[in-house]
Amino acid sequence: MTRKLFGTDGVRGTANMEPMTAETAMRLGIAAGHFFTRGTYRHTVVIGKDTRLSGYMLEPALTAGFTSVGMDVVLLGPLPTPAVAMLTRSMRADLGVMISASHNPYEDNGIKLFGPDGFKLSDETEGEIEACMENGLAAHRVAPSALGRARRLDDALGRYIEYTKSTFPRGLRLDGLKIVIDCANGAAYKVAPTVLWELGAEVVPVGVHPDGFNINRDCGSLSTDAMKSQVVAHGAHLGLALDGDADRLVMCDEFGQSVDGDQVMALIARAWHDKGTLRGDGVVATVMSNLGLERFLAGRGLKLHRANVGDRYVLEWMRRDGFNLGGEQSGHVILSDYSTTGDGLVAALQVLAALVQAKQPASRVLRLFEPLPQLLKNIRVPADLSGTVLHDPAVVKAIADGETRLTGTGRVLIRKSGTEPLIRVMAEGESESLIAEIVDDIIDAIRRAAVVQP
Numbered sequence: 001m002t003r004k005l006f007g008t009d010g011v012r013g014t015a016n017m018e019p020m021t022a023e024t025a026m027r028l029g030i031a032a033g034h035f036f037t038r039g040t041y042r043h044t045v046v047i048g049k050d051t052r053l054s055g056y057m058l059e060p061a062l063t064a065g066f067t068s069v070g071m072d073v074v075l076l077g078p079l080p081t082p083a084v085a086m087l088t089r090s091m092r093a094d095l096g097v098m099i100s101a102s103h104n105p106y107e108d109n110g111i112k113l114f115g116p117d118g119f120k121l122s123d124e125t126e127g128e129i130e131a132c133m134e135n136g137l138a139a140h141r142v143a144p145s146a147l148g149r150a151r152r153l154d155d156a157l158g159r160y161i162e163y164t165k166s167t168f169p170r171g172l173r174l175d176g177l178k179i180v181i182d183c184a185n186g187a188a189y190k191v192a193p194t195v196l197w198e199l200g201a202e203v204v205p206v207g208v209h210p211d212g213f214n215i216n217r218d219c220g221s222l223s224t225d226a227m228k229s230q231v232v233a234h235g236a237h238l239g240l241a242l243d244g245d246a247d248r249l250v251m252c253d254e255f256g257q258s259v260d261g262d263q264v265m266a267l268i269a270r271a272w273h274d275k276g277t278l279r280g281d282g283v284v285a286t287v288m289s290n291l292g293l294e295r296f297l298a299g300r301g302l303k304l305h306r307a308n309v310g311d312r313y314v315l316e317w318m319r320r321d322g323f324n325l326g327g328e329q330s331g332h333v334i335l336s337d338y339s340t341t342g343d344g345l346v347a348a349l350q351v352l353a354a355l356v357q358a359k360q361p362a363s364r365v366l367r368l369f370e371p372l373p374q375l376l377k378n379i380r381v382p383a384d385l386s387g388t389v390l391h392d393p394a395v396v397k398a399i400a401d402g403e404t405r406l407t408g409t410g411r412v413l414i415r416k417s418g419t420e421p422l423i424r425v426m427a428e429g430e431s432e433s434l435i436a437e438i439v440d441d442i443i444d445a446i447r448r449a450a451v452v453q454p
Helices: 022-035 054-069 081-090 121-136 157-166 190-200 225-234 261-275 291-298 310-322 344-356 393-405 432-454
Strands: 013-016 044-049 072-078 096-098 108-114 150-152 176-184 202-206 238-242 249-252 283-284 303-307 324-325 333-335 375-380 411-416 424-428
Touching: 022 054, 022 096, 022 108, 022 121, 044 054, 044 081, 054 072, 054 096, 054 108, 054 176, 072 157, 081 096, 081 344, 150 303, 157 190, 157 344, 176 190, 190 202, 190 238, 190 344, 202 225, 225 238, 225 249, 249 261, 249 310, 249 344, 261 283, 261 291, 261 324, 261 333, 261 344, 283 291, 283 310, 291 303, 303 310, 310 324, 310 333, 324 375, 333 344, 375 432, 393 411, 393 432, 411 432, 424 432
Parallel strands: 044 072, 044 096, 072 150, 176 202, 176 238, 283 303, 283 324
Antiparallel strands: 013 108, 096 108, 238 249, 324 333, 375 424, 411 424
16 A cells, blocks of 8 residues: 555654644544554553654644544653653553654654554555545544543653663673763653663763754764764763664764764674574664675674665564564664664663673774775755666666676665655775775766756
């Protein structure tokens, strides 16, 4: 079933503009509430959000929609996306909702839905909810006596804090570690520093003063200079940076050198493989992960399986084939033994456990392989040409020539953006100058083809 409202990670857009309006949020609440109302018992939905100003608009609109179809609402307040997924399961709710646009600026917002199992909804389920919205909602409203109620869960933060701490190995502590934690002025601004402190660390908090406008602004996993500078200034052992809804993690060592999701997955894969707890024959990542990670895993008899870009596609592969570790270079790390979605804080605790056990500096523990040079460039192409320009003979030849030049030493990746009229051109190999030539040649061919297309 074709989806128009839902994208690769729920519904997203500019706040107070379609589809991120109060009206659409209420309609979505009615449709999703109706879809997940089955049987005669009292149905429940839990709703969390990050710290964006527009959350104050979308939360009551969703609440109105859900209560109008007889569903009770539990409001969690600002809380990470993985906490919403966890609480959906632990509270036996019928549905979970997270109001967040993740790493986007405050002007944007989004709505992510989780089923009663804590997993994001399938494309098919999202399509059915959209169809319900389009086919009229009046018939789904309940009688006045059957309306739902709304209440706040006062101990939501405490529940998630205790759960997160339980994922840290028993008998280990963070005593003696000084850790910078950048919460992006987002959903984890309370829980993340608390978890680290209660496990024994000396905590230097960054991005913990949200005002509705500053989420992800010059901080967080997409803007790591704040974290790095604080690590160096405070002589910290390492830094952690989350994004606005805390499902993404990027790190740095004691020198302020970046540690991305590929290095995090390498470290956890090695630790779990050594303990015999790594399931599957390796790790599920995406087409963007560095060849260095693939070679590192191969050296240990493990495979790197590459899904399409998007954590939902990584998770689908993991669930289908029984893997318990996967993620993205950008910092989404999925540890299915603990979470049903990416959890930046839980992933950080696994890395910190390895650091404590190694008794070595972060610069030695966190950099397990040397990444191959990787270059990514975007070219804007009219939306009506994006599906044909890659079939132009000159473009096909440029791509083939690049692949030939990198045979055995690298790779070329061409993909269309799922959210913008862009074609992304990436090359990876052992020579920076060679991959730059290949990317530029392909970009030039696409540019010329886009101009001559009818």
